[in-house]
Amino acid sequence: MRKLLILFTVFMLSFFTFAACNKKEALQKVRVGEVTHSLFYAPLYVAIGKGYFKEEGLELDLQTTAGGDKTMTALLSNGIDIALVGSETTIYVYSQGAKDPVINFAQLTQTDGTFLVSRKKLESFNWSDLKGTTFLGQRKGGMPQMAGEFVLKKHGINPQKDLNLIQSIEFANIANAFASGTGDYVQLFEPTASIFEKEGKGYIVASFGAESGKIPYTSFMAKESYLKKNAAVAEKFTKALYKAQQWVDTHSPEEIAKVVEPFFKDTPKDIMIKVIERYKNQNSYATNPILDEEEWNNLQKIMKEAGELPKEVEHDTLVNTSIAEKAIKQ
Numbered sequence: 001m002r003k004l005l006i007l008f009t010v011f012m013l014s015f016f017t018f019a020a021c022n023k024k025e026a027l028q029k030v031r032v033g034e035v036t037h038s039l040f041y042a043p044l045y046v047a048i049g050k051g052y053f054k055e056e057g058l059e060l061d062l063q064t065t066a067g068g069d070k071t072m073t074a075l076l077s078n079g080i081d082i083a084l085v086g087s088e089t090t091i092y093v094y095s096q097g098a099k100d101p102v103i104n105f106a107q108l109t110q111t112d113g114t115f116l117v118s119r120k121k122l123e124s125f126n127w128s129d130l131k132g133t134t135f136l137g138q139r140k141g142g143m144p145q146m147a148g149e150f151v152l153k154k155h156g157i158n159p160q161k162d163l164n165l166i167q168s169i170e171f172a173n174i175a176n177a178f179a180s181g182t183g184d185y186v187q188l189f190e191p192t193a194s195i196f197e198k199e200g201k202g203y204i205v206a207s208f209g210a211e212s213g214k215i216p217y218t219s220f221m222a223k224e225s226y227l228k229k230n231a232a233v234a235e236k237f238t239k240a241l242y243k244a245q246q247w248v249d250t251h252s253p254e255e256i257a258k259v260v261e262p263f264f265k266d267t268p269k270d271i272m273i274k275v276i277e278r279y280k281n282q283n284s285y286a287t288n289p290i291l292d293e294e295e296w297n298n299l300q301k302i303m304k305e306a307g308e309l310p311k312e313v314e315h316d317t318l319v320n321t322s323i324a325e326k327a328i329k330q
Contacts, residue, residue: 030058030233033065033080035218036171037263038189039275040113041084043285045260047244056236067171068142075102081226082237084108086143087216087291088303090318095310103227105323106220106238106289111209111282112147113217114138115193117178117186117202125205127155134164136183139171143217144208146306148187151211153305178202190275191267198271210282215302216295217284227320238289238327249287253277289324 030053034041047053053060063080065071068089075083076093083089083102090102118125130152137159138144145167149159159165169177178186179201187208188196196202220241227234248256253276257269264272279285293315303309 027054027057027059028233029061030082030237031061031063031080032082032084032220033063033071033074035065035068035071035083035085036189037064038113039191039260039264039267039272040109040189040279040284041218042256042260042276042279043108043241043244043248044084045263046248046256047240049259049262050244050247052240052243053237056240058233058236058240067139069139072102075221075223081230082220082222084218084220087219087221087296087299087318088141088143088146088308090221091300091303091310091313092141094313094318100223100225101318102221103224104216104219104221104291104319105227105234106241106327107216107286107291107295107324108219108241108289109217109284110214110286110295111217111284112144112151112207112212112215113189113279113284114144114148114187114208115190115204116206116208117188117193117196118205119178119184119202121203122205127152127157127206130157130185131162132164133184134166134182135159136169136174136178136186137165137167138174138187140167141308142171143215144187144189146302146308147212147215147217148208149306150302151208154211190278191264191271194271194275194278195267198268207278207282209279209284212302213298214283214295215298216291219291220289227323231323234323235326235330238323239330242289242324242327245285245287245289248280248285253280288328290321290328291319291324292321 065074068085071083071085072089074080087104094101152159175192253273256276257272296315
């Protein structure tokens with residue numbers, strides 16, 4: 001009897017171990033490239049941290065691809081399956097006659113995510129203060145640069161004539177260049193901007209996101225062929241994202257910071273909370289993954305004003321809202 005009991009116990013342990021292994025193996029890996037690593041993308045990290053992707057049977061292989069051009073290159077060369085990058089990149093690829101266009105299927109952020117940082121601490125700030133200064137901007141043709149120039153023009157500043165504009169520095173090296181003494185002002189993402197402020201390397205004086213209005217700043221995209229072949233994966237991915245977007249919208253900066261903390265181990269907790277609160281207050285986090293036509297048109301308006309729009313593209317050509325709509329209904 002005792003032998004039978006031992007055999008039964010061994011069998012049950014083996015069964016549950018086998019079942020657990022099978023469950024783990026059942027997770028489908030999805031390679032995702034993020035254009036930068038920032039609290040600006042908090043809903044993505046919430047979706048990972050709270051296990052929403054795993055609930056949908058997906059395992060994310062997340063990698064930072066540092067810059068729009070590198071991210072798109074990784075996507076087009078099949079180095080990644082899904083890219084998180086500015087929607088303008090899909091227009092660039094399409095205008096070059098791509099046979100397999102890149103399609104936006106889920107929006108993550110809906111405002112610019114950069115802040116204007118001054119080297120000196122100012123008692124007060126006016127946009128006209130920028131005239132005649134050296135401005136360390138973002139990469140030409142990228143969404144941060146175009147949204148930044150859009151805001152400058154809105155305040156009567158001609159970026160090419162009124163500033164000593166520097167755009168030759170690689171995206172990943174802009175913060176280091178400013179910290180090393182280049183420029184009077186710089187356009188930075190969080191949490192770098194707030195970390196610089198805490199360390200006395202610079203001071204946030206304005207938000208480009210608060211000034212530029214709603215635009216599809218960053219979205220998840222994939223090649224048309226991938227979406228056709230992996231429709232179920234895209235739907236599960238978007239469903240998990242939507243859960244996270246809703247969770248972020250209904251929870252405090254402190255609660256969000258607690259979930260995403262493992263993704264930002266080198267960022268102090270107080271900085272994380274401040275950054276998330278700032279992004280929530282200016283409605284940077286999209287509350288659903290639908291990239292609508294009005295936002296798409298605003299994007300092209302900004303690109304056109306920056307002289308970077310190759311040609312106007314219809315919303316339905318490069319945006320698939322059916323995946324997001326289905327995720328929301330589910």
